[in-house]
Amino acid sequence: MLEHFQAAWAELTADGAPFAMVDTTVDGVPMRVFPSAPNDMKTIWDISANYADRDYLVFEDERHTYGEVRAQVNALAHWLRTEHGVGRGDRVAVSMRNYPEWIVTYWATVALGAALVGMNAWWTGPEMEFGLTDSAPKALIVDEERLERVTPHLDKLREAGPLPVVLVRAEPPAGNDTVRWDDLMAADGVDEPPAIEIDSNDDACIFYTSGTTGFPKGAQLTHRGSVHNILHLMFWAAVSARAAELEGKSDNVAAPEQPGGQLVFMAPTPLFHVTACNCVLHPATLAGARVVLTYKWNAARAIELIERERVTNFSGVPTMTREMLAHPDWAKRDTSSLRGLGGGGAPLQADLVAKIDKSVKGAASTGYGLTETHGIVTASSGAFFVDKPDSAGPVVPTLDAKLVDDDGSELPASPTTVGQLCVRGSVVIKGYLNQPEATADAIRDGWFNTGDVARIDEDGFVFIVDRVKDMVLRGGENVYCSEVEAVIYEHDDVAEVAVFGVPDERLGEEVAAAVYPVEGATIDPEELQAFVGERLAKFKVPSRIWVLDEPLPRNANQKFLKRELKASLVGDDG
Numbered sequence: 001m002l003e004h005f006q007a008a009w010a011e012l013t014a015d016g017a018p019f020a021m022v023d024t025t026v027d028g029v030p031m032r033v034f035p036s037a038p039n040d041m042k043t044i045w046d047i048s049a050n051y052a053d054r055d056y057l058v059f060e061d062e063r064h065t066y067g068e069v070r071a072q073v074n075a076l077a078h079w080l081r082t083e084h085g086v087g088r089g090d091r092v093a094v095s096m097r098n099y100p101e102w103i104v105t106y107w108a109t110v111a112l113g114a115a116l117v118g119m120n121a122w123w124t125g126p127e128m129e130f131g132l133t134d135s136a137p138k139a140l141i142v143d144e145e146r147l148e149r150v151t152p153h154l155d156k157l158r159e160a161g162p163l164p165v166v167l168v169r170a171e172p173p174a175g176n177d178t179v180r181w182d183d184l185m186a187a188d189g190v191d192e193p194p195a196i197e198i199d200s201n202d203d204a205c206i207f208y209t210s211g212t213t214g215f216p217k218g219a220q221l222t223h224r225g226s227v228h229n230i231l232h233l234m235f236w237a238a239v240s241a242r243a244a245e246l247e248g249k250s251d252n253v254a255a256p257e258q259p260g261g262q263l264v265f266m267a268p269t270p271l272f273h274v275t276a277c278n279c280v281l282h283p284a285t286l287a288g289a290r291v292v293l294t295y296k297w298n299a300a301r302a303i304e305l306i307e308r309e310r311v312t313n314f315s316g317v318p319t320m321t322r323e324m325l326a327h328p329d330w331a332k333r334d335t336s337s338l339r340g341l342g343g344g345g346a347p348l349q350a351d352l353v354a355k356i357d358k359s360v361k362g363a364a365s366t367g368y369g370l371t372e373t374h375g376i377v378t379a380s381s382g383a384f385f386v387d388k389p390d391s392a393g394p395v396v397p398t399l400d401a402k403l404v405d406d407d408g409s410e411l412p413a414s415p416t417t418v419g420q421l422c423v424r425g426s427v428v429i430k431g432y433l434n435q436p437e438a439t440a441d442a443i444r445d446g447w448f449n450t451g452d453v454a455r456i457d458e459d460g461f462v463f464i465v466d467r468v469k470d471m472v473l474r475g476g477e478n479v480y481c482s483e484v485e486a487v488i489y490e491h492d493d494v495a496e497v498a499v500f501g502v503p504d505e506r507l508g509e510e511v512a513a514a515v516y517p518v519e520g521a522t523i524d525p526e527e528l529q530a531f532v533g534e535r536l537a538k539f540k541v542p543s544r545i546w547v548l549d550e551p552l553p554r555n556a557n558q559k560f561l562k563r564e565l566k567a568s569l570v571g572d573d574g
Contacts (some may be wrong), residue, residue: 001247001383002459007299010044010244012235014396019235021398026201026224029255029446031425032398033224034231040198040223041110044230044286045073054262055372057100058309059293064100066288072185076108077193079184084164086138088113088196091206093132094272095119095150096143098293101168102271103281106205111193114138115203118272120216120568121146121558122164127216129153134218134434135206136160144170147178197543200224206369206433218433221278229274229375229558230282231422233367236379244382264309265291267278268297268316270556278375279367280315283287289313297558299323301331310337315365317558319496325355326495326518335360340381342366349486353389368464372448374427377401378462390486392460399425401462403454404489410443413456418465421454422447470562472501472509479511479540487535488513491528493521496552498560502544503572513542514565516551523547 012019021032038044048056050069080086092109094102094116109116117135119128129148140163142150147167148443150157157163165178172178189549206222207217265284284291292309294301303324305311314321321341324330341356342365365381380393395401403411403419411419424446431439440463442448453465466480473479481499488497495515501509517523525545531539553561553568 001387002164004246005239005243006386007246008239009397012239012242018238019231019397022057029225029424031400031446033426034228034398037224037231038104039200039225039227039229040202041199041204041282041292042113042196044227044282045107048285050262054288055290056285057103057291057543059098059100059307060255060295062100069100069104070443071190073107073111074102074190074192075185075187076104077111078190080108080114081112081193084138084162086112086114086204088198089136090114090116091135091203091246092139092141093117093135093137094141095121095128095146096141097121097166097295098267098271099168100144100293101141103145103291106271106277106281110204113196115206115220117206117218118208118277119146120208120272120556121270123149125149125153126436129157130215131208131218132157132163133160137163137366139164139166141168141181143168144182147172151176176433188476196221199365200227201430203430206279207274207277217435217438220430220433221274221371221374222430225283225374225427225429226278228398229278229373230286232376232379232398232427233279233283235397236376236381236393240255240384241380250328256492258299263287263313264292264311265289265313265315266292266294266302266309266311266516268294268314268320269558272556274369274371275315275317279369280313296304299327300329303327303329303335306335306338310390312337313340314338315340315342318349319554319558319560320401321356322352322495325352325359330359340365342381350389351486353385356434357386366392370450370463372442373399373423373452377421377423377427377450386462388457391457391463391464394460395423395462396427399423399427402447403456404449408449415457417547418453418454418455421450421452421462421464423450424448453570470500471498472511474501474504474509474511474539475507477539481511484511484513484536484540484542487532488515488528490535491523491531493517493523494528495519496560498562498565499542500562500566502566506544510543510548511540512544512566512570514546514548514552516548530562 022035023113024033044471048066054066056066056069057064092114093107106116117137119131168177188246202223203220204226205221206218208218219440265280267280269276270482271277292305338360341360359414367375367376367377378393378395401423404422411417428448455463466482470481471478484499485497489492494515499513502512504510529541555561
């Protein structure tokens with residue numbers, strides 16, 4: 001299998017092949033790029049004009065074609081340009097749920113050569129004020145919930161200059177100067193945005209990091225990085241299909257059961273993260289696919305929409321997949337259209353890979369990546385994933401990877417070497433907005449330190465061992481939380497688990513776990529400790545286990561909030 005995979009990789013990246021690469025230098029950093037890559041994201045949007053009559057966006061019970069969305073994009077771009085002078089190098093902020101208007105705002109901004117500021121919709125008013133002050137946008141597009149939060153801060157924000165606000169799906173409060181979205185859409189005689197020169201190194205988007213230390217940092221995502229992430233996703237699909245052909249097996253991922261063969265992507269995670277925006281919206285738009293959006297995450301509703309819309313590709317976080325497979329509706333609904341079920345944002349545990357493989361006739365898939373890499377660093381799916389379920393896959397073609405120690409020194413290449421993963425190449429961000437020191441600390445000589453502990457095997461497949469900050473140092477032994485979590489998930493009665501370190505006077509730290517049982521089950525902490533002890537070394541067995549009566553707390557992207565969970569269980573000093 002790996003022999004065919006390597007042959008397919010070499011074939012697709014050879015000179016003259018679709019994914020051939022050339023060497024270049026950007027701001028003094030050597031890297032490989034695809035010479036066939038479009039110059040910018042506006043070109044990606046322009047290509048979608050060929051799909052005018054196809055369904056593009058489905059939001060709950062609403063449907064919008066590519067042509068209808070294009071008309072809205074043109075109307076918003078016209079208002080931004082003519083009324084507020086938005087053009088190349090400017091910024092437009094958006095803060096709302098996963099409404100279709102978020103996507104309209106994205107393409108209208110990109111079409112003008114400006115950068116979209118994708119604000120975290122969970123931010124409080126002061127956090128919104130921080131992000132808007134930091135990014136200094138020329139306009140803000142919001143829904144009603146976000147307008148209520150930001151309104152008390154608008155006077156202060158406008159001391160620095162005008163900040164027009166556009167409200168979607170609601171009427172502005174009396175006496176408020178907010179502009180109605182529907183009024184902008186009613187403009188007559190609006191043409192396509194004018195042609196504009198965009199440098200591939202220009203900012204296309206500003207996404208803020210989660211801010212686990214101090215204030216969030218605005219990652220500057222470029223047109224080059226965004227386009228190359230799309231091509232990396234396309235490359236993985238192509239290399240997987242070609243490897244299957246060379247092996248003499250049909251590729252069950254390549255034939256969507258849709259009228260006209262239209263792919264249908266579900267985007268259950270927030271659009272203000274690269275998972276939904278860069279890894280779902282971007283490639284779906286280029287391919288003329290349908291994108292299914294939801295008001296909020298609900299496993300039953302997601303399964304219903306998969307059946308109704310004949311979804312071919314579901315890309316979320318592992319907790320979402322786990323919830324769907326465990327939901328009683330999974331067996332009652334027709335999910336046979338699925339050809340890909342997976343995503344990223346967190347490791348897909350080995351037991352979940354096996355469950356997907358048994359439940360879906362398509363392929364389990366994963367992608368490891370970060371905001372700072374525009375999307376994926378690695379990818380894996382199908383037989384490769386089942387064969388190496390603990391791996392996140394090989395590094396994408398235009399990236400270089402290395403492992404370093406705590407001092408930043410490169411470690412010798414070896415299948416057993418464990419170190420901090422660093423990457424360099426076309427999809428590494430330009431930097432953090434207004435934070436040169438943070439940029440210099442994270443990106444050294446073009447190498448971005450992911451903050452993840454990893455190893456790379458003899459086949460070039462990356463295994464993410466843990467986050468550096470999640471690792472527990474117990475009496476001089478490193479305990480990787482993800483490894484312990486994977487074992488606990490093998491227990492039939494466990495629905496959710498988070499492993500973390502707690503202070504210990506003798507050992508420095510001890511391993512602890514919080515678990516939430518499956519419906520109708522009970523968990524005995526001592527029995528669970530024995531279960532883990534049969535599978536892992538004694539020092540990795542959690543010394544404390546909390547059995548919760550509510551699901552673990554999550555952020556907007558459905559990742560578990562370990563810091564908040566730990567603080568609630570052991571206190572802020574823990």
